[in-house]
Amino acid sequence: MKYLIFFTVLIVGVPVGFTFAKNNKTIENFILFLTLFFTCRVEAETINFLSHETYRGTSRGFEVTLVDIFILILFSLVIYRKNQYKIKLLPPCSILYFFYFLFSLISIMNSGVDLYSYFEIWKMIRMYFFFWVFYNYIQDTKHIDLILKYISIIIIYIFLLVIEQKYLLGFFQVKGPFPHQNSMAMYLIIFGSIIFAALLNTKKNTLSTYYLLLIFSMSGICIISSLSRAGIACFGISLFIIFILSYFSGFSLKKIGLTILFLLLGCIVLYKAIDTIMLRFETAPEESTQTRIVLANSAIKMANDRFFGIGLNNFGLKINPPYPYGEDIERTKWNEKEGLVETIYLMIAAETGWINLAIFMIILFKFYFMNIANYFRYRKTGYIFVAIGLLGGLTGIYLESALEWVLKQTNNFYQLMLIFAIIGAMTKIYKKYSKK
16 A cells, blocks of 8 residues: 555646646645655654664665655756756765765675675765755745745644643653654754744844744743753854854844843743753663663674675674674673664764765865854845854754764755755855846
């Protein structure tokens, strides 16, 4: 049945969606919204081909999501308008991503189970395609406005699920529509940072200001409710950076008033949640910290043992017997299975080698510095908030990724590629209009 549904949607739904979208701007915008919206709830609508759900890895099948279906419609629109808007075949960092992909592919020769590696290879192809489409689809600042509008709706949806899980279902750590609470925290660090920067750096009427304040408050409550220690700390760092950059871009009575209001609201929220937060920090098992250290040491062993790593998406396999990398782990049962190293950086090094980690880091910081350049380019425009928000948000998730591997989860991977596409598109838009 799932295959029947998938191929029906692919063969019939995509052409029909494209036909309606190219002739109706409202339908096109709705498809754009759905593409963004389903990045936050991937699991419910995902179809996994050759599924291995019990495997503890970053990919467990050849997954296809509704995001992939809707992105095909946007791709069709990009191709349809190629005479109106020039298509760039190789968006920023494409060559670097190719080498990152190539080294990941080479690592398969060391895989214990090749199929697990191909699961992740398929994901990497889908993510680049997602990035490519969005980079070429975003052609002016109107698309930035639409994305900001849709981000606020997504935050409202996540907030409503969090309230249901926390107060109706009684969850201690809520995760919203995500597979894990850390995934939700990292996802909302980015979107919450953009909303926060928009609140401080855009000239909105009173009603719009209150709306942005409400949306930002929702994102903050969700992150606190996740009780993700790394997420809460990194969100605080993101907000501090946004505050500093916002004041550098100019003082205003609005910023001073909002600062006082944030302090008051923040104190109220922390007063309400401090007991739960402290309980989370105090009751966190010491074994968890020790396990993180042991897994990190095991990841270093893997990276040092094999030049090209032990095989993409094979960490969850090779940390366990009969492989020797996890021999220092104390196991309560002979058949106990260990999970993944809690840092994306060491995971990439372990699975695909130190060189590939270096390439990955270059990609991350290439977009980071492109965004810094956009901060100066857009400094005298109404869109500086995007660069400020992303400087804070990217700093937060880059730091959190030293403690979590969730950037490889499908939800967060989609979002990262969306942010990279926005940074690249803003550079493209600036260059186009500066020539005019």
